[in-house]
Amino acid sequence: METHTSPQASEDRQAIREAVRSLCKDFPDPYWRAVDKEERYPEEFVTALTKSGYLAALIPEEYGGAGLGITEASVILEEINHSGGNSGACHAQMYTMGTVLRHGSDEQKRRYLPAIAEGKLRLQAFAITEPNAGSDTTRLETRAERKGDRYVINGQKIFISRVKQSDLMLLMARTTPYEELKDKTRGLSVFLVDMRSVKGKLEVQPLDLMINHHTNTVFFDDVEIPADSLVGEEGMGFRYIIDGWNAERILIAAEAIGDGHWFIERASKYAGERVVFGRPIGANQGVQFPIAQAYAHIEAADLMRYHAAAKFERQEKCGAEANMAKLLASEAAWEAANVCLNTFGGYGFARDYDVERKFRETRLLTTAPVSNNMVLAFLGQNVLGMPRSY
Numbered sequence: 001m002e003t004h005t006s007p008q009a010s011e012d013r014q015a016i017r018e019a020v021r022s023l024c025k026d027f028p029d030p031y032w033r034a035v036d037k038e039e040r041y042p043e044e045f046v047t048a049l050t051k052s053g054y055l056a057a058l059i060p061e062e063y064g065g066a067g068l069g070i071t072e073a074s075v076i077l078e079e080i081n082h083s084g085g086n087s088g089a090c091h092a093q094m095y096t097m098g099t100v101l102r103h104g105s106d107e108q109k110r111r112y113l114p115a116i117a118e119g120k121l122r123l124q125a126f127a128i129t130e131p132n133a134g135s136d137t138t139r140l141e142t143r144a145e146r147k148g149d150r151y152v153i154n155g156q157k158i159f160i161s162r163v164k165q166s167d168l169m170l171l172m173a174r175t176t177p178y179e180e181l182k183d184k185t186r187g188l189s190v191f192l193v194d195m196r197s198v199k200g201k202l203e204v205q206p207l208d209l210m211i212n213h214h215t216n217t218v219f220f221d222d223v224e225i226p227a228d229s230l231v232g233e234e235g236m237g238f239r240y241i242i243d244g245w246n247a248e249r250i251l252i253a254a255e256a257i258g259d260g261h262w263f264i265e266r267a268s269k270y271a272g273e274r275v276v277f278g279r280p281i282g283a284n285q286g287v288q289f290p291i292a293q294a295y296a297h298i299e300a301a302d303l304m305r306y307h308a309a310a311k312f313e314r315q316e317k318c319g320a321e322a323n324m325a326k327l328l329a330s331e332a333a334w335e336a337a338n339v340c341l342n343t344f345g346g347y348g349f350a351r352d353y354d355v356e357r358k359f360r361e362t363r364l365l366t367t368a369p370v371s372n373n374m375v376l377a378f379l380g381q382n383v384l385g386m387p388r389s390y
C-alpha cells in the first residue's frame, strides 16, 4: 500500500516495481545461492542493474541519472530483496548519494556523477566505522592532515563493505584532534576518495563474516589524496553524514520489507503444500497464525516506511518516522525470518531452500548500518526527551 502520493506517482512507482521485478527474474534463487556459497560478488546482477539505470535512481537527470526520489529508490531495493536477492551488494550508492548531492562541489558532481550513472565508476564504499568508533561516530581516530594541496590519511577502518568492488569511497576522517574541540561533533570531514589513484596504498583485508557482504578492514598508511577530494567544508563531516541518515533509514526499511514479503510468501506456500499427519501444516493454527501475525507486522511497518518517505520527499523533518520505519521493518523482517524457518522445519536449514541464506542476510538489518539500540536511543532521547545515555 502506498500513501501520500498522487495517482500518477503511484502508477510510476508500480511501473518501476514491475520493471525491477522483471530484471530480478533473470537472477533466480540458484544464482544468489551460488554467489553466497562461493562468497562471490554478484557482478552480473550489479552490472544488469547499472545498465538498467535503476542504480542511478537518485542521480539527477542533468548528470545522466534517473532523477527519482527516495520512495522510488526504496521500491527498487525492496524489489531486489523481495525477489530473493540481496541489495546489500550495491545499496551504498543510494545511501551516500544525498551527501554528495547536497554537499559535493559542482566540480565533484561533474567529474563523477555522469560516470557513475553510466556505470563506468562505482561508488559503493562508505567508510565510517573503526575498531574504537562504531556507534559512537564522534570518536573516530583516522586522521586526515592537510599538507599543501594534499590530505594525508592515517588510520584504520573496520567493516567497510565493497572496497574491492568500488572505484570511489566516501570516507570520514578526523581533521581536528578530539581534545582540541569544544563541539565534539565538529572536527570530522568527508572525502570522496578516488581509489584508482591510491591503488596499492590502501591495505584491504577481507573479513570472514556470516553473510556474503564483501566487508573489510582497511588500513591507511600515509595515503595521499588531492585536497579537492574534500566534500563541503572541513570539520563539518558529521553534520553531512547525519543529513543522510534519514534517507539511509528509509532505504533499509524498504530492504527489510522486501525480505519480509519474501519470507511470508515462501512460508505460506510451503505451509499449504507440506502435508504432515494427513493435512497441510498451514491448516494448524500453530503454523498459520505466526505467519499471519508476521505479515500484519510487515504491512504496518510498510505504512511507516511510506509515511517517512513522503515526509522526506516534502523536505519535512522526518527523523522520528525514518527511525521508526527502520526499527519496525527490520524487526518485522526478522520475525518473518524466524516464522519462515519454523514453517520449513528441518528443510529451513537446507541451503537449497534459500531460507537459511535470507535468514542470515535479514538479520544484519537490525544491526547495520545502525543498531536498533541507537534507533531507540534517538526516539527516547530526541523525540521523547528522556535522559541521554551518550
Ligand SMILES: Cc1cc2nc3c(=O)[nH]c(=O)nc-3n(C[C@H](O)[C@H](O)[C@H](O)COP(=O)(O)OP(=O)(O)OC[C@H]3O[C@@H](n4cnc5c(N)ncnc54)[C@H](O)[C@@H]3O)c2cc1C
Pocket (backbone or CB within 6 Å): 125, 126, 127, 128, 129, 133, 134, 135, 136, 158, 159, 160, 161, 162, 209, 213, 215, 364, 367, 368, 369, 370, 371, 372, 373, 374, 377, 389, 390
Ligand atoms: C556486514 C556488515 C557490513 C558493514 N558495512 C559497513 C560499511 O560499509 N561501512 C561502515 O562504515 N560500517 C559498516 N558496518 C559497521 C556497522 O555500521 C557497525 O557494526 C554498527 O554501526 C555498530 O557498531 P559496532 O559494531 O562498533 O557496535 P558498538 O558500537 O560496539 O555497539 C555494540 C552494541 O552496544 C550497543 N550500544 C552501544 N552504546 C549504547 C547505548 N548508549 N545505549 C544502548 N546500546 C548501546 C549497540 O547498539 C550495539 O548493539 C558494517 C557492519 C557489518 C556487520
